[in-house]
Amino acid sequence: MAKESYKLCKNCGYKNDLDNERCDICGSEKLVRFDLKGKNKRVYFSISLLILAAVLFYLFKPEKKNLEKKVDDVGIFVSENRPINYYTYLRSIKQLGYIKDPDENDERAVIRAMGYDDEDLKNAAVETIKKWYKSTKNKKYLVYIDSGH
Numbered sequence: 001m002a003k004e005s006y007k008l009c010k011n012c013g014y015k016n017d018l019d020n021e022r023c024d025i026c027g028s029e030k031l032v033r034f035d036l037k038g039k040n041k042r043v044y045f046s047i048s049l050l051i052l053a054a055v056l057f058y059l060f061k062p063e064k065k066n067l068e069k070k071v072d073d074v075g076i077f078v079s080e081n082r083p084i085n086y087y088t089y090l091r092s093i094k095q096l097g098y099i100k101d102p103d104e105n106d107e108r109a110v111i112r113a114m115g116y117d118d119e120d121l122k123n124a125a126v127e128t129i130k131k132w133y134k135s136t137k138n139k140k141y142l143v144y145i146d147s148g149h
């Protein structure tokens, strides 16, 4: 059975008992105490840190990855920080057009949809902004309607 704590002889490498002042084998006084238990704890702690780092990396990475993928490759991507189905997203962009008094969040969602490399999504976003322009007469929407063509 391996000793959990011992004094390692730096001269010959023998694992001496803890109460030894001299090496049993060669008589050297160059003994260094080792505690395997403590070492194991440190190893487990390092492994825990690595796992934690991997988990954090995984948690914060997927959003960016999904956004970089092409919409029609995966059918799913991130909107408002949660993954939703492409068709659900497209439908909700169209639905937003029926809001008579869009707030900042509505505007941000639709303007973001215009940024994707997908014609249906872009057209739906422009149609929604056209509806908002009709109902609000707010000229700030004209910029987006022009850029959509």
Ligand SMILES: [Zn+2]
Binding pocket: 009, 010, 011, 012, 013, 014, 023, 024, 025, 026, 027, 028
């Ligand atoms: Zn020795």
